[in-house]
Amino acid sequence: MEKNKSLVDRLNAVNEYEQQPIPNNKLKGWRSFLGTYAGEHTAGTEFVIGPLFVAHGASAIDLVTGLLFGNILAVLSWAFLTAKIAVKTRVTLYYLLEKIAGKKFTLIYNLVNAGLFCFLAGSMIAVAATAVGIPFDMAMPQLTDVLPNSLGWVVTVFVVGAITTFIAMFGFDQVSKFAMVAAPWMIMIFIAAALAVLPRLGVTEVGSFWSVAESTIWTGVPLEGQSKFGFWHILFFAWFCNMAMHIGMADLSLLRYAKKWQQGFSSATGVFLGHFIAWIASGILYSLFLIESKGSLTFAPGPIAYSAVGVAGAICVVIAGWTTANPTLYRAGLAIQSINPKWKTWKVTLFVGLFTTIAACFPALVMRLLEFVALYGLILMPVGAVIFIDVYLLEKVGLKANYAEFKGLSLNWAVAMTWIITLSFCLLLNLVFGIEIFFLGLPGWFVAVLVYLVASKMNQKK
């Protein structure tokens, strides 16, 4: 009993400064961000995204150049958009949005946001479960699976979900520490797994890698039923796969702890280790699996990593899943907690963890990850554009920033219209002109900026 009480007390004592600027003595140094970003982006998703590029028939040259330029654009977005605003305001996205858009809008946005975070964390829990299930000879999910395929799968997902939720309940510090310890080891395992299987693909010396990469790994030919990915697909995917975090400003919650805005460049550890080396490594592993299994439909990162480097590979899949699911669950908890600040963060995280774990039982979450990740960034992007304009431009053109706070509004219609019109415009581009979801973010951002300026002018004149 005493033990239980002290656990609750400890959880209640977790203060993440959700509703106030971060005090100076709580700011974090480079090491914390380097570790967090490396851990967060060398993650379970990497075991899925790398293979999906192979499935979509990316050629070797398109993959390497697309990833290089896309990742550079992502780092610049983190530093010049998110980190600058985070250091200037020192509050969470949700708190800032409440001042700009009002409580009602923030409530809706938070629910949408939390839902998306839950699904992302859920896919990571599912990826980790494919490794945890290996000793139990669990039936692994197939590329075409939508519903859970066995009781063993559901039980395994619930065990992984419970542990992930428990860690996330202790807040950002615990997550950051865990990611910091795991990150260097994880990237070693990714590289090691790819190196160890190269001889089985016919690469016996460094000089022969590129020719095998072009002819055997990234052949440029998509699997049956998959669309073809070229340079621009890969560039935009690499740039926008974390659009919600940088252009969408979700990482204000994280970067508000930064001592200076330049710490936004620490995202480079995440994208170049996770979204370059790890995607290439996991693509190599999947390519070998396809060849050796003669085109099997099984899609399970755990057994693929286990086959390459044994138990260490399986542990890597579990930990990679955790280091993404943990901060994502934490963010979802913050999103919902901002609806009612009196709710304790740990209780909200517990609820979010349960919802996420139920979602993780559905393998479709993993199999359609590319589309989901792109959609997730796109939905949250217009709000990032609104924040950017509100912080930097509105007062310069004679309009009032933080308008909802200034007027005591519960709903700033300029923001609501911006969100609705931007997403409608993107949907139109997709349905009428057939533009793929990966390319909608860029035109959408400019539309959001334009609509918010015009709508603010009309709204504030009234």
Place this chain on the structure above:
Amino acid sequence: MKLLLKIISFIGLGLSIVPAILVFGGQMEPDTCKQLMFLGTVLWFLTAPSWMIKRGVAEED
């Protein structure tokens, strides 16, 4: 003590990558590599948290 822990950690990290390089070079069997990598993983997670987390906290303070 701290130095010893660090040395063990880096040996663990080395065991997580060097055997795979040797497999690539044809100088080690994949099964040996798998065992050594598991050993490296155990060493890393047994020793690294003690000095990495303490150092992180100290730097933040």
